[in-house]
Amino acid sequence: MDFKQIQELIKMINKSNIGEVSIEEKGFKLTIRQKEEPAQHVYASPVQAAQPFPQQIPAQPAAQAQPQASADKTKSSASEAAADHLVTIKSPMIGTFYRSSSPGKPAFVEVGDEITPGKPVCIIEAMKLFNEIESEIKGRIVKALAEDASPVEYDQPLFLVDPT
Secondary structure (H helix, E strand, O other), rough: HHHHHHHHHHHHHOOOOOOOOEEEEOOOOEEEEEOOOOOOOOOOOOHHHOOOOOOOOOOOOOHHHHHHHHHHHHHHHHHHHOOOOOEEOOOOEEEEEEEOOOOOOEOOOOOOOEOOOOHHHHHEEEEEEEEEEEEEOEEEEEEOOOOOOOOOOOOOEEEEOOOO
């Protein structure tokens, strides 16, 4: 059984209700178990991450507070409109995210770089195999969402890309 088959098996089990699968072949044994309670992950949207935390404002008369609230709504809708067209490059597997091919080498992509389909954007190490992740879209890198040498999960956002 090769690595790609194992990955596909894991994906299928994650999407199903199966609790555990064991496979034995010619001295090779593989057991895959589902977590009893799947972890719920909440990712902040780029708009939420870019907004500062609300500050405590001393009590003011209601007439002064209303214009401020409408100004905040205008800023928020402008930010949402700007972020709506961004495309997310997500992790195709569980592993360790690396921005460059080896320590000391330059990153595959930096914020502001133009990318095209087939251009490597990062490496994800899984089970001692280094998998080069290539872009499937054309655009410009707006933000790197994962830290170098950090663990990533399947479908975790890695980069935001402006396709225009």
